[in-house]
Amino acid sequence: MNESASNQPTASAKKFAAGHFGDSVFKWITLFMALSVFVLIALIGWKLAGGSGIALRQFGWHFLVSSDWDPVNEEFGALPFIFGTVVSSAIALVIAVPLSIATAVYLTELAPLWIRQPLTIFIELLAAVPSVILGLWGIFVMIPWLSAYLFPFLQKTLGFLPLFQGPIYGPSILAGGIIIAIMIVPIITSVSREILRSVPGLQREAAYALGATRWEVTRIAVLSYAKKGLFGAVILGLGRALGETMAVTMVIGNSPQITKSLFAPGYTLASVVANEFSEATNDTYLSALFEIGLVLLGVTVLVNIFAQLLLKTFAGPGVKPQQ
Amino acid sequence: MKKIILSILCCLFAATIISHAQLINGAGSSFDYPAFTKWFEAYGQVDSTVHFNYQSIGSGAGQQQLLKQTVNFGASDAPMSDANLAKAPGKILHIPVVAGGVAITYNLPDNPKLKLDSDTIANLYLGNITKWNDPKIAALNPSVNLPDLPVIPVHRSDGSGTSFIFTDYLSSVNPAWADTVGKGTSVKWPAGIGLGAKGSEGVSGQVRQLPGAVGYVELAYADKNKMPFADVKNASGNFISPAPDSVSAALATATIPDDFRFSMVNAPGDKAYPIAGASWVLVYQQQNDSKRGKKLVDFLKWAVTEGQKLSPALDYAPLPDNVQSRELDLIGTIKY
Numbered sequence: 001m002n003e004s005a006s007n008q009p010t011a012s013a014k015k016f017a018a019g020h021f022g023d024s025v026f027k028w029i030t031l032f033m034a035l036s037v038f039v040l041i042a043l044i045g046w047k048l049a050g051g052s053g054i055a056l057r058q059f060g061w062h063f064l065v066s067s068d069w070d071p072v073n074e075e076f077g078a079l080p081f082i083f084g085t086v087v088s089s090a091i092a093l094v095i096a097v098p099l100s101i102a103t104a105v106y107l108t109e110l111a112p113l114w115i116r117q118p119l120t121i122f123i124e125l126l127a128a129v130p131s132v133i134l135g136l137w138g139i140f141v142m143i144p145w146l147s148a149y150l151f152p153f154l155q156k157t158l159g160f161l162p163l164f165q166g167p168i169y170g171p172s173i174l175a176g177g178i179i180i181a182i183m184i185v186p187i188i189t190s191v192s193r194e195i196l197r198s199v200p201g202l203q204r205e206a207a208y209a210l211g212a213t214r215w216e217v218t219r220i221a222v223l224s225y226a227k228k229g230l231f232g233a234v235i236l237g238l239g240r241a242l243g244e245t246m247a248v249t250m251v252i253g254n255s256p257q258i259t260k261s262l263f264a265p266g267y268t269l270a271s272v273v274a275n276e277f278s279e280a281t282n283d284t285y286l287s288a289l290f291e292i293g294l295v296l297l298g299v300t301v302l303v304n305i306f307a308q309l310l311l312k313t314f315a316g317p318g319v320k321p322q323q
Numbered sequence: 324m325k326k327i328i329l330s331i332l333c334c335l336f337a338a339t340i341i342s343h344a345q346l347i348n349g350a351g352s353s354f355d356y357p358a359f360t361k362w363f364e365a366y367g368q369v370d371s372t373v374h375f376n377y378q379s380i381g382s383g384a385g386q387q388q389l390l391k392q393t394v395n396f397g398a399s400d401a402p403m404s405d406a407n408l409a410k411a412p413g414k415i416l417h418i419p420v421v422a423g424g425v426a427i428t429y430n431l432p433d434n435p436k437l438k439l440d441s442d443t444i445a446n447l448y449l450g451n452i453t454k455w456n457d458p459k460i461a462a463l464n465p466s467v468n469l470p471d472l473p474v475i476p477v478h479r480s481d482g483s484g485t486s487f488i489f490t491d492y493l494s495s496v497n498p499a500w501a502d503t504v505g506k507g508t509s510v511k512w513p514a515g516i517g518l519g520a521k522g523s524e525g526v527s528g529q530v531r532q533l534p535g536a537v538g539y540v541e542l543a544y545a546d547k548n549k550m551p552f553a554d555v556k557n558a559s560g561n562f563i564s565p566a567p568d569s570v571s572a573a574l575a576t577a578t579i580p581d582d583f584r585f586s587m588v589n590a591p592g593d594k595a596y597p598i599a600g601a602s603w604v605l606v607y608q609q610q611n612d613s614k615r616g617k618k619l620v621d622f623l624k625w626a627v628t629e630g631q632k633l634s635p636a637l638d639y640a641p642l643p644d645n646v647q648s649r650e651l652d653l654i655g656t657i658k659y
Contacts, residue, residue: 071482072505139528169475170533171518254480254519255512265518271480275521278381279482279508282406 048297051290054283063291069256071276076288078295080256084173084266085299088248089241091177091262096185097234103185104192109218120193127186135250138179143170143251146178151263166261171253173266179247184237191236195229196222228311235307242300245270269296344371345618350378351385351398354484354541355421355602357637359398362630366622369629373618382484382508389415389605395619397605400484401508402584414608416657417583418650419601420626421639422574424542424565425488426552427598430530431455435467440556441496441589441597447537448476449499450516455535463556472535477526479539480519482508488600489539492588496597539598542570543638557597558589569596570640579646583653599640609658616659623654 049056055063059076066077103123107116147170158164199222207221223230245268253265254275269292280286349359356379363375380388382399389397390411402417427439443459446452452459456469479486490506504510512519520526523544530538530550542565545552554562563569576592579585589597604623610616627650631641642650 068511070511071509072507072511139525139532144532167473169518171520171529249480249521250525254521255515255517257514259515264515267480267519275481275519276509279383281383281386281401281404281508285509 045294045297048290048294052287052294054287055291056287058284059288059291063288064295067256067258069272071280071285074282074284076284076291078269078292080258081267081269081272081292082295082299083258084176084252084256085242085268085270085296087262088173088176088180088252088266088268089238091174092180092184092241093234093238095178095181096188096237099181100185100188100233100237101192101230103189104196105218105223107189107193108196109214109222120190123186123189126182127190131183131244131246132250134179134183135247138175138247138251142179143175146170146175155263162260163262166259166263168263169253169265171251171265172263173252174262176248176252176266176268177262179251180241180244183244183247184241187240188233188237191233192226192230195226195233198229199225231307231311235304238303238307239300242303243270243296245274249274269293269299345373345615346376347373347396347615347619347622348376348378348394349385349396349398349604350380350388350394351605352382352400352484352602353379354382354400354423355398355639357543358421358630358634358639361633361637362622362626365630365633366625369625370618370621373622375622381482382487383482386605389607392607395606395615398602399605400600400602401487402603403605411607415605416608416653417603417605418623418627418653419583419642419646420604420623420630421634422570422587422599422601422642423639424567424570424573424596425485425492425539425598425600426542426545426550426565427537427539427555428527428530428545428550428552429537430532430534431472432470432534433468434551435464435469436551437467437553438463438556438562439553441493444555445493445497445500447474448478448493448513448516449503450476450513470535475533475536476517477529477533477536477538478512478517478519479522479526481521483522484508484600484602485523485539485541486510488588489598491586491600492598495586495589541638542566546638555597557595558591559593559595561593563594563596565596565598567635567638567640569594570599571643573597573599574601574640574646575643579649583650606657608656613659616657620654620657620659623657624651627651627654 055076059066063076063078064082065079066075067079068075068077069080070076107119111119147168151168151174154164155168203221203225204217207217212220248268249271252268252271254267254271255265256267256272257264273289273292277289280289356377359377363377366373382401385394385397385399386403386407388394390407392412403415408415427444429437439460440463443452443463446459453474455472455474461469487506487508490504490510493504494501494506504513518529520529523540526538526540527544527548527550530536540550545565552565554564557563572592573587573590573595576595577585577587577590583603585601587599587601590599606619606623610619627642627647631647634641
């Protein structure tokens with residue numbers, strides 16, 4: 001008995017011998033990688049806060065509500081940029097969300113099998129177009145077309161709304177919103193497609209069994225089930241819309257003003273930083289631009305928190321977004 | 324595998340050879356970037372032991388890099404402010420190396436040649452003149468059939484030396500502009516008037532697309548892209564076309580103080596083009612590395628004399644002789 005007891009390896013030696021050491025190393029490495037992302041975001045926020053110190057002390061809350069952007073007299077206010085960012089992103093969502101979700105529904109439910117893969121490839125190709133190229137296309141192709149056809153049409157039919165009154169130049173908040181919509185359609189479509197594909201077939205079959213029509217099956221069994229995931233896809237698209245810089249700055253007209261008309265030029269937070277950063281010669285100016293970056297980071301974080309809170313109110317099962 | 328090792332060894336060998344050459348780093352304005360590119364290439368024939376590296380990141384960034392001493396020279400379209408000079412660890416010299424003009428371009432049917440003066444240009448950008456057939460423009464252009472189009476002024480949305488020269492000109496000739504807008508690489512353009520576009524290519528793109536638009540671009544840009552530009556009335560009352568010789572004429576008659584921080588807008592000469600400005604190389608008077616300092620001084624001496632012969636081909640105005648000799652004296656004070 002004693003012989004066999006002393007021949008048994010101890011518990012820790014067993015663990016070592018069985019290779020669990022490698023597992024814990026793997027665990028620590030992946031934990032390190034995950035934490036490093038968090039650390040990177042924290043460092044970015046830290047640097048932005050540090051760089052905007054001068055402007056924060058000088059302007060305080062006034063920065064968020066003032067419309068005065070005057071580098072010569074060193075008066076800075078971010079309100080027109082916040083307005084431009086929020087409005088252009090909202091327009092982009094209004095255009096892109098129905099388009100993307102409808103495309104995703106078509107691709108998963110209604111399209112013949114042979115067309116699904118090629119169509120998906122085309123949509124993903126749109127995501128691969130660089131932002132600058134899209135901006136160039138926007139200036140030379142999209143804007144002339146918009147100012148010749150779409151904008152006058154909107155003004156004629158919906159001109160009673162103050163949104164569609166005012167002179168038409170071409171570069172405008174509406175043009176900015178449209179180009180952001182083009183950029184976020186691929187993302188929302190891809191993620192929505194994945195979400196809709198993961199809806200269990202059982203749901204659809206159950207709906208059919210109850211006598212639902214094609215549309216009712218899609219509405220009741222698929223879309224309702226996937227609500228949470230689709231919402232997550234929209235938030236992903238919104239995140240991209242808020243930060244989009246180059247394409248927007250080329251078509252939005254770069255004029256810091258708050259107007260009712262969608263045909264008027266506007267300015268976004270990301271555009272002003274891209275345009276003015278390299279020539280900011282004095283400390284207050286540079287610091288004000290850092291603070292714009294901080295505001296953009298803050299807006300993005302707030303939108304994401306708000307979205308997560310909204311997600312929690314969507315009770316029920318549903319497919320979680322694979323973010 | 325052997326081929327890869329061999330090619331890596333060759334690259335390292337080449338790198339060691341190149342590293343024996345002196346490397347001089349500069350950064351700053353994009354206005355004189357074409358001039359620097361041409362000069363570095365031409366100077367390579369004169370002295371092949373020195374290598375240059377220039378980053379066209381903007382005047383403001385160029386000044387910042389020089390203050391942090393991460394580059395050996397900076398290039399800026401606006402002179403450094405007193406505040407920035409006070410922050411520098413040593414005395415910084417301003418050496419003008421190019422002068423260029425800013426052309427006023429426009430989009431009107433039939434492409435007429437317009438004559439404009441300082442008040443008209445200021446009022447176009449202030450929003451006081453809203454249509455092209457306004458009596459003030461018609462008075463300067465009696466033979467032109469001006470259309471009933473709304474005026475759309477286009478400005479630079481990015482901070483730029485071209486904007487600096489343009490707003491400097493408007494501030495010095497129009498008190499209303501000086502009070503409300505002022506001058507700078509980035510200014511608060513009158514709200515709701517016109518559009519901003521990024522870069523000279525943005526401004527020219529907008530002007531070409533929008534009938535009734537007016538914009539300002541570097542002369543070199545307007546020439547290369549065959550854009551129409553206006554004749555502007557100068558301080559002597561003559562309507563002058565922007566060209567390298569009219570910009571040189573402005574430089575010859577401008578008042579240049581000893582520290583070379585000057586403005587040459589609205590220069591008094593007969594043939595001077597009023598909307599013109601210089602671009603400076605910024606260097607420390609006391610160079611830290613004596614070998615590199617000597618190479619830099621030799622290059623600067625070449626650039627303000629021999630290099631000026633290459634300027635007109637790039638649509639810059641060459642420095643006149645009296646300015647060249649004053650600059651050689653200034654460069655002579657650099658110690659290494």
